[in-house]
Amino acid sequence: MNDDWHMLADEERLFCDLLTRICAERIAPKAADTDENATFVHDQLAILAEAGMLGANLPEEYGGSGISAPALLRAVAIVAGACGSTASALTAHYLATDSILIGGSEAQKQEWLPRAAIGTALGAFALTEPTAGSDPADMKTRARRTADGWHLKGAKCFISNGGVADFLVVYAVTDPEQGHRGISAFILPKGTPGFDPGPAERTMGLKGGHVFTLNIDCQLPPDALLGEEGRGFRTAMQVLDNGRIEVAAQCLGLAGAAMQAAIAYAKDRVIGGQALSERQGIRWMIADMGLAYRQALLLSQDAARQRQAAHDGSGGRFSLASSMAKLAASEAAGRIADTALQLHGGYGYTRDFPIERIARDLRIMRIYEGSSEIQRIIISGNMLA
Template sequence: MVEEFEQAIVDQVKRFAREVLLPQAERIDREELFVTRHQAALGDLGAMGMNLPETWGGLGLSGSALYQAVEAIAAVCGSTASMLTAHFLATDSVLIGGNEDQRAEILPLAASGKYLGAFALTEPGAGSNPAEMSTRARREGDGYRITGQKCFISNAAAADFIVVYAKSNPDAGARGISAYLIRPSEHAGVEISSHEKTMGLRGGHVFTVSLDCFVPASCLLGDEGQGFRTAMKVLDNGRIEVAAQATGIAGAALEAAIDYAKTRFVGGHPIADLQGLQWMLADSATELAAARGLGLNAARLRERRERFSVEASMAKLYASEAAWRIADRALQIHGGYGYTRAFPLERYLRDLRIFRIYEGSSEIQRNIIARTILNDGYRRPTS
């Protein structure tokens, strides 16, 4: 349950999304404008630190309130939600894996919007299985030489800090992965490509990051060998936020379909009178409620500090796939107009497609869920 003060924050985020983000969303997509243009305003709003405790300058929102806030932003601009949640992956990495000095140095500035973070885990040859990464961190004097390449890294070109995951002990598999705080403006040898030309989320730019840089030992995030564990905890959080993004966009698509069905007349009657169309809307509303329920269930477990890895995977899997079906039905209801850029349905579908791939594909989520229930048994949801 969202507390009264949290609801006030969520309402403020909704108002900001409606008044500031919505009028720019279509142009951002069309012209591929980097949504970091909203960074300062999001910082002033407190949104850049919604995932962080007040101790480190954040708003200290519960998991449920955070879900609703991310959902509200995604409903009007998926690109902005993508930039923001990628920033959360970076700050969560520092919060979970860093020491007190690192948290004090990075998190207050990140929460205020003065710093933008990036989370660098994926590689050209190691996407769904980070344990296969080839980026190396070798001891060199009083620090580390980090070499390798990361791909599809959101925010990288504008990031003030990048959390880079690399193998400090290649013989130890996943247990040999460590995390490092890299500042592109300070550490020579960080090269960032031009942004990828993506199908959707065109304003949430992603980049290839090539590394051959030396960083002092103080840039090691936590201890050597703890990087994989940190990354998995961060991705548990991130999967709930992907579910929130998916339900936000799906909700916008459903609302558009309902409005269109009521105002589009054929044969003197609104198409909303057609039973076949009514069933499409009913299926969409039911799937959206189920997706949101799974996401909020995982969010509540997160805020209670209970285990939620499998619930996060369920939420991400179901929401990302249901959202696609909901938006596709919404476009179908709009007919030929839905296929044009006069309506946002085609953008919703393009934006949604990546959610079944990033932060662990649907296939990986199914593997996680199956492995968990086979090894630990099925846990009935609790209220």
């Protein structure tokens, strides 16, 4: 599959080649301990910051790498293949910086994005609530105008990076009568009085990419409002179009790692004088993994190309492509990881091999950034429109 990324520019290929080496040498060796100890991936993010990955989603004018959307897809997949927790924290950071890039004022972009790009300001994207997960329009967090700015009050849940971030983009209702048109976004800096992140949740996988419940009862200055009042929902939906492609990238990276581990194991494992890879049943399992991976890859690359076209002004919204990529990649990755574990036999169920960790890390991909069921609603809605 060496030609899978032929559309990348030469400098983007070099960037990805360097990132591959960095991840293999400095990120992947930490993955098992990170999972075992559930330590947040601060060190790994610092390594990625040195490589330019914390600003890879941003244009050069704000300190970013300025790489294309297909190159970003490839880069995130490389990180995920080395460590799912690191990729999860990284892409949560992207959701926050994309929010400012898409919805913020020029002053807000200049204040936050250059620092975020070099890793001195880690971001979090606070949208989900206990009663408003798949339907953000039902959110209960409120922001009301005061003489000194805004009073923000509510609770968020399952917020990646939420308790360790230097800033959060928090979505709240400013006009309950307007439905989703009454949702706005706010920049909440770390240390703001009244901001209380609970302890990190004890999760099944991605144990080094912590998620938090957030309790918020804060007074914010007038310029905390991200861009214009009432445009928060639109911003969030555009951000999630990007984010779903990045979930697809994580799935490609993790599934690719599982598949390559299974292929290597099948070649090395000898039973009855014959390598597993010589047995027809095992070969069919490998073929099925390759087919699922390829289908997910092509849909993800198509979505990334549409994202780039929208950025360049030659294309429109890419919500359908993004949802298809996210759905296909997350479902395919789950099947690939399960097949890879099955191929390993009992060894795949132990922590001595990476497969069980990958399988756990992948399970959330069918839930967050819109569950598989929500993606099917989006896709069918576009088809029936």
